[in-house]
Amino acid sequence: MTERGTSHAISVTVNGERVSRVVSARQLLVHFLRDTLGLTGTHIGCDTGNCGACTVVVDGKLVKSCMLLAPQADGGTVETVESLAADGQLSDLQRAFNEHHALQCGYCTPGMLMSATYLLRQNPDPSADDVRRAIRGNVCRCTGYVNIVEAIRSAGSAGKATLATGSAEEV
Amino acid sequence: MLLEQVEYVRPTSLEEALAVLTEVDGAAPLAGGQSLVNVLKNRVASVDLLVDISRLSELRSITRSPDGGLDVGACVTYDELDRSPEVREVHFTLGDVAAHIEDQQIRNKGTIGGNCCLSDPTNNLPPILAALDAVMSLRSASASRRVPAAEFFKGYFATALEPGELLVSVTVPPMPARSGAGYASLHVAADAKAMARAAAWVQLDAGEQTIAATRVVLARMASVPVRDAGVEARLAGAEAGEAAVRDACAVAAEGLRPIDDVHGSSDYRREMAKVMARRAVMQAIDQARGGGDGAERTRRGGRG
């Protein structure tokens, strides 16, 4: 059993790097990432776990980092938006967001990208409906989701194939 | 967003968890946290010690019971229910209900135990578990007992759990021959909160023409899911078809007084209970006849 208390020493592998910190039991994972580690790419858009701006992958599972306490991540791995552009190069998905104008203010984008990354890991060839279900937990107020759906599909394998022939229209 | 000061502990065995829950006043189990963390963020309830049970392997498995039913550990997530071949084989509808709870992130963390123990009347799983006649296994440091789902939910945010007691698993009996389940919700938006909801289990007679037995459970009509005896009585022996079912469900929610709110009046909700009951029963009949595995509904991804 871990020591019972209001603060905890935790070790977490964040974007491949192991970090050890003492955190308050009441600190949310999102505040740990943003305020303690300075990884400000993960955003906060609500306070009820509804908007998904804080979406990250913890131990391989897509989660909202405002719905987890920092000590709950102890011993685990966390992937945030900062992990997507390996060596500074945009991933196919990030490039697709740019090319399809799938972001406007960019505030939901990090969470959206994490949900899309998670989807494409499980389903490299999602339908428009698969994409819409996969991003159900990520609220965007700027785009009406249209271009986000197209961008994610185009980053999928079928999307890449249809891109070659010209259209990734939602059907 | 910002929680009150709280203590946290992560036991490494169920025994440790039960001991700490018994010993500490103000201790609360933390499983998926998809409701509890919200409660803490909004500071609407005070907890002194969070006992993190989410990693306890004793609570994380789905197994086939000897009778062909399912034993589902309390910390099994909605996503695991959705993707479990065992769940889909035995109780397709249960998996389907789980698949339409909010969103992927919540389904990856939220647990069947949490969904039941919060006893929020908007929660998706209690009515289907009640319709499937599930049994809740409770344990404390010193004892264990089993409570039928229908008796587990006591009121708004209240269950049969005693202090120090933990829900450890949910047992869902097998689906008898010629029976099926159905589930219908009127959501305020796709996969969002429901205003009215019904879950049904139906068994047909040998000729599959009439209804032999039913359980029809309404949710959002009271603080807890309720069996609708009036509808069940009218369905018993009735023809398993749209007209008879419509007729029977016309008395749904009689005597109940659902809430009025911005999404609709109490009267509207009662009307909707009739519609949802009819749809759930028709789905159940369909499934009892070997169709309606819910797959189509999943594909549509819409409002169950």
Add this chain to the structure above:
Amino acid sequence: MTITSSPATDRATRAWSGRSIPRKEDARLVKGQGSFVDDGGLQGQGYAWFVRSPHAHARILSIDCAPALAMEGVYALLTGEEARRQCETPFFAIAPPPGSLMGEWPLAVGKVRYQGDAVAVVLADSRETARDAAERVVVEYEPLPAVVDTVAAADPATPLLYEEAGTNVVWQGVFDYGDVDWALENADHVVKIERLHFHRFTSAPLECNGAVVDYDLGTGVVNVMSNYQMPMFAAMVIGPTIGVPINKFNFVSKDIGGAFGIKIGFFAQIAALALLSKKAGRAVKWTEYRTEHMLTAGHGNERTFLDIEVPVMSDGTILGVKVRAFDDAGGYLHYEPLGAVIWSQVVPGCYKLKHVRVDYTEVVTNKCPTVPNRGYSRMQHLWMIERIIDVVAKELRLDPVEVRKTNYVQPEDYPYRTPNDCVYDSGDLPRSLDIALELAHAEKWRARQRELGTGSGRRIGIGIGSTLDSGTNNFGQSRIINPALPFSGNGEAAIVKLDLFGEVNVNIGTTPQGQGHETTAAQVTADILGVSPDMVTVSTGFNQANNSYVGFSGTYASQFAVSGLGAVMGAAEKLRRQIVKLAMYALQAPEEDIEVSDGFARVRGDESRAIPFIGLANMVYANNAGLPAELLSEVDLNARHVYVPPFQVPDPVTKTGNLTLTYASQVHVCVVEVDEDTGEVSLLEYAAVDDCGKRINPMIVEGQVHGATGLGIAAALYESLDYDESGQLQQPSFYEYHAATALDIPHLDCGSIESPSPFTPNGAKGMGEGGGAPLHAVCSAIQDAVGAGGPVVADSHNHWARVYELLHRDPAASRGVEVSSRKGSPSVATN
């Protein structure tokens, strides 16, 4: 129509403008490297948390700060009374009396006027401690009756929010154009609609408000790093109150996570934070979270239309409208009552209505203050007009498409002068409608609707929404509210500079929140300076220290394409002229031989004679000895331009004048399926056709159409803010306020036409707000599904229970509409 051509226009249409180039700002945003307000902070800062009222209306009897101040980690606490003592005057009031007597201070004084009204603010060493301490501030309240009904608020018998004003009516005025009484007497039919109600909602930007405010006690400069979207407006409103002159503010913004007008509302918080910083002697950081945002950041205007009378001729020509409008400003006047005149930019909607009388009353109620919200004030009125069109068509058994086409301002009518002297610049509404109908496969669905008939449990509805997106305000319209206001016209500033190594740098006074200003500003600059947009750096956000601002700088009111880019183009042209002048000297060539391209100034036809931008920059900045004094006096490579739209001061007496420069239009067509058993509405098709003149970046324009459509559909079906009778908000977080998801918004099919504006430097029109078109179209489709003889769709928000009621209303009950016909007019089938 002819467009006056200028060298700027020619260059601007040549290479980069008009192309859908991917956005420059995306690279940082997709990597999580955006710079949003909560991402930053200052050394030694404290964290602020507001103490807010649980009551909608109450007297503050006492505030006990001692328990909070005794907590470890608490730096300072400021109450409303204490803040008031430091202030010279309430915030600047737009309204004349009695509205001007409804004064507001940085924090509530004496009374609270809505649930969430701030009574004090705490500063502590962490976010958590600040909230803990705020909960220990003990406020004793004496609750008062809450005023929540907009129309009843105007009744003299209703309790008052501001005793000192003697009324809840902020402003009342009659807008009377043409002769509506004559029209009502002479029309073949008069359609009377009892009541229409435009609901309260918010575009709810995903990033909540936030600010880091540092009152520098040494210099007296108040540094405000925030996501506030109209910085100089805030400075003008709060400066006199807290005793800070404009040049002692330093407003800065970087990336902003959406705003939609809502982020004009939080100037009061900035004032309170400035005073708190001054008191504590340290920087304060305030991060608003969603519940606080929903309760207090500002909502869109709720408007009730009563006793609507519409004179119609038998051929479907609508002569005008007479209506009483009641608008609800909430508990304080944040930007209001400007909304009481802003709507009159679109008096006749898309139609040639000649006789219009609107008796407009704006009131205060015990609800969250209203603030501009995408489509601000015009969409409420446009929604009413569109409801009228559909109801007239339904009641007179006319085709809603034909009624629209009959009454639309026609392509040959532009520039079209409205009854209140606004000038619609250009457009082709009938063609827009045709394209939208085709995109939505309206004919196919009309056939399917007939096929389905009744009794299937499902109904199809086809709806149309025609709307205007008026852009670039003439602030002179504020004088129609208050003739004493010293405002008119508008403007925007930009600086285009060739920097030390020859880099092209652009600073603008705008506060982009996703509109892609860095990209479109780079496009127009690139065309003028002969470089690629990659070579143009546009500063992110607003920085007062750049000096690229005027009084109404900011990003709001659909105006960037005209005023923002107008300023950039003007500055780039000035810089280009300087570059040419410098090159003439450096290359010893006449002006007509100099060409500027690819980062060089060259002598046309002589490859050996060219000088790169870095060389030109070096001549001016670092190697200028010996340059002719005359040249140096004309060339500093730092060109500032202020674009000023051509406006006159409107006439406050007749309430006429040109209130806005451009009118983009949108026509939407949607197809819904309604479940008769439940009232659920599903969108089967959705098409939107946009016409905003010349598009600088069509992809960005289309993105704006998508976004405005998404929010409009969300408001029509999912998002509403409702108060109970005690003034408690029923949707105080995203748990209750269902922000529409990807499963709620359908795929959108977009079309476009380009009717260039003759009034703008680049033929573009401002766009982006979208005019609330989806609210019009969705209500129209539901009306169509309800069918002839059914009740009027009288609310802009139609959740399932409301639709169910429309489908199942007792036939003996009122349908909300009556038609009276003149003797001898062709009869109308009565229901």
